[in-house]
Amino acid sequence: MGFIVGLTGGIGSGKSAVAARFADLGIAVVDTDAIAHELTGAGGAAMPAIAAAFGSAVVSAAGALDRAAMRRLAFADAGVRQRLEDILHPMIRHEALARCEQALSQHSPYVILAVPLLVESGAYRAHIRRVLVVDCDEAVQEQRVMARSGLAADEVRRIMSTQAARAERRAAADDIIDNNGDLAALIPQVEALHDRYLAASEKRP
Ligand SMILES: CC(C)(COP(=O)(O)OP(=O)(O)OC[C@H]1O[C@@H](n2cnc3c(N)ncnc32)[C@H](O)[C@@H]1O)[C@@H](O)C(=O)NCCC(=O)NCCS
Numbered sequence: 001m002g003f004i005v006g007l008t009g010g011i012g013s014g015k016s017a018v019a020a021r022f023a024d025l026g027i028a029v030v031d032t033d034a035i036a037h038e039l040t041g042a043g044g045a046a047m048p049a050i051a052a053a054f055g056s057a058v059v060s061a062a063g064a065l066d067r068a069a070m071r072r073l074a075f076a077d078a079g080v081r082q083r084l085e086d087i088l089h090p091m092i093r094h095e096a097l098a099r100c101e102q103a104l105s106q107h108s109p110y111v112i113l114a115v116p117l118l119v120e121s122g123a124y125r126a127h128i129r130r131v132l133v134v135d136c137d138e139a140v141q142e143q144r145v146m147a148r149s150g151l152a153a154d155e156v157r158r159i160m161s162t163q164a165a166r167a168e169r170r171a172a173a174d175d176i177i178d179n180n181g182d183l184a185a186l187i188p189q190v191e192a193l194h195d196r197y198l199a200a201s202e203k204r205p
């Protein structure tokens with residue numbers, strides 16, 4: 001098995017921003033949020049099961065997941081969220097690991113696998129060599145998500161309350177990137193980790 005770095009962090013912590021800096025260095029990035037979006041687009045492989053479980057109220061006219069409707073249901077009711085995860089997570093994991101193996105066999109010395117719920121689920125643990133956590137103050141997370149998506153503060157806080165606490169995530173980390181600063185401050189941190197991951201992946205092909 002190749003060298004897979006699991007990249008995680010709470011909502012709005014900066015996973016995509018960090019992943020983009022690794023991609024700038026030529027490293028393959030596999031993003032489970034992006035796979036989840038593919039599976040739930042019009043004609044997506046998860047849509048029949050989602051429609052059967054939750055009904056037409058969460059399906060758009062085009063046959064895609066109505067994300068706002070599903071978000072309201074899923075973060076108001078842990079049972080709904082669990083059923084949604086039971087449908088999506090095995091499909092997401094299967095596709096994500098296949099993409100990692102493909103990237104490793106083709107060109108990438110190691111792969112960044114971005115998984116929002118890495119610490120919460122543990123299902124990726126056997127496949128990854130390092131846990132990389134993007135960390136920032138919860139107030140910063142909240143502000144950035146509100147600015148990006150227009151969600152209200154209480155909606156962001158509700159989503160955060162379903163995720164691992166900051167201290168728990170930090171405790172699970174092998175490496176931590178501090179994203180309290182500006183975007184430029186990510187670059188030297190990513191470069192330093194890149195050197196270490198390259199050296200480690202060369203030692204253990
Ligand atoms: C509930 C849904 C429809 C809301 O869609 P929306 O477009 O608003 O959000 P998006 O998918 O871009 O996710 C944004 C962030 O929300 C958080 N989040 C998403 N799902 C979950 C979850 N099940 N539990 C806790 N946080 C979650 C993550 O931090 C994620 O990065 C969507 O998040 C979803 O389908 N979630 C279930 C799949 C899942 O668990 N995805 C995350 C891990 S791959």
Ligand SMILES: Nc1ncnc2c1ncn2[C@@H]1O[C@H](COP(=O)(O)OP(=O)(O)OP(=O)(O)O)[C@@H](O)[C@H]1O
Pocket residue numbers: 009010011012013014015016017018033116144145148179180181182183184
């Ligand atoms: N250091 C930073 N300075 C300013 N804005 C930032 C910084 N890091 C990230 N952002 C912005 O904050 C928002 C959240 O960042 P990003 O999308 O990278 O987080 P994420 O962890 O991938 O989020 P999610 O869990 O919701 O998918 C984005 O709009 C991004 O452009």
